[in-house]
Amino acid sequence: QSMGNGTISACSGGFYDSGSGTGNYSNNENSVLTFCSSNGQKLRFTFNVFNFGSGDTLFAYDGSQTTDSLLAMYVSGAGADVLWSSGNCITFRFKSDGSSIGGGWVSEYQC
Numbered sequence: 001q002s003m004g005n006g007t008i009s010a011c012s013g014g015f016y017d018s019g020s021g022t023g024n025y026s027n028n029e030n031s032v033l034t035f036c037s038s039n040g041q042k043l044r045f046t047f048n049v050f051n052f053g054s055g056d057t058l059f060a061y062d063g064s065q066t067t068d069s070l071l072a073m074y075v076s077g078a079g080a081d082v083l084w085s086s087g088n089c090i091t092f093r094f095k096s097d098g099s100s101i102g103g104g105w106v107s108e109y110q111c
Contacts, residue, residue: 015108066091071090
């Protein structure tokens with residue numbers, strides 16, 4: 001699944017920047033995507049790559065909204081990481097500025 005706006009109900013798959021994991025994302029992105037497990041279990045996201053332009057950030061929230069607790073905030077150069085939800089949803093917000101872009105991120109998720 002590429003970054004965009006909406007909600008995904010599933011228990012496994014890939015999660016990538018808007019460049020689909022092979023291309024660069026764009027300037028001035030501001031997207032919110034929520035993943036909820038299709039079986040009510042917790043979600044685990046395993047991130048392998050972070051390549052952002054300066055000023056670009058991926059936020060992860062523990063729930064179905066950006067007002068839920070912040071789990072993580074990733075900027076360029078962040079190391080590999082594993083995120084677990086405390087419930088059955090994780091929400092991501094990606095914000096890029098207008099000056100530089102990068103290759104984004106590559107991750108996988110499962111219940």
